[in-house]
Amino acid sequence: MANSQVHCAADCVQTAGQHRRAPAFLFADQALHIGCVDEADCFELRRIGLQPAEARAVPAYAYAREQFHLAAFVGFELVSVATFLLEDQSEGGAYSGNGFSWRLRGMATHPQHRNCGYATAILERGVRLLRRQQASLLWANGRSTAIEFYLRHGFVRIGQERVKPGVQPHYRIERAL
Secondary structure, eight states: OOOOSOOOOOOEEEETTEEEEOOGGGSGGGOEEEEEEOHHHHHHHHHHHTTTSOOOOSSTTTTOSSEEEEEEEETTEEEEEEEEEEOEEOTTSOEESSSSEEEEEEEEEOGGGTTSSHHHHHHHHHHHHHHHTTOOEEEEEEEGGGHHHHHHTTOEEEEEEEOOTTSOOEEEEEEEO
C-alpha cells in the first residue's frame, strides 16, 4: 500500500467549547465507500493489519460453500476488510455450511486508520447483507485485543479466552442477527 495522503479524518470538531470526533465519512473530500471485492484484494491489508499473526494465503477459505469479502475505501485507498463465510459451528469444533450461521474472518483495518469507524461500517454492512439472506447468527474467533470492539457491536463472549500455539489469544464470540 502506498503511503496515505488520507488521514483518519476523525478530526476534532468543536461544539460549544467541547471537542467531539467526527466520523470520516462526513467529510466530502474523503467519501467512504464499502463494497464487495475479491479475496486477493484483501491479502495485503490483512498482512499489515493482522500482525503479528500471518495473513492466510489466497484462497484462504476454499472450503467455504459461500463467502463474500467486504472492503472500505476512503477515496481510492483500501482501509479496512472483512470476510463473511457460511459456516456453522458445532460443539465438537467441526464446521459445516448446512445452516444459517455465518463466520466473520480476517477483519483488518490499516493501523493508520483505526478508530475511525471503518470496521464498524463494514461489519454493519455485512450484517445487513446476512439478514437479507435470512442468516440467524454471526460468529467469530475475536482477538482478545479487539474484544471490546466486538462487545460494543452486539457480540457476546462464549466461554473463556482461548490460547493456542501459533494463534493469537481470542474468544469465541457470536451475535444473533
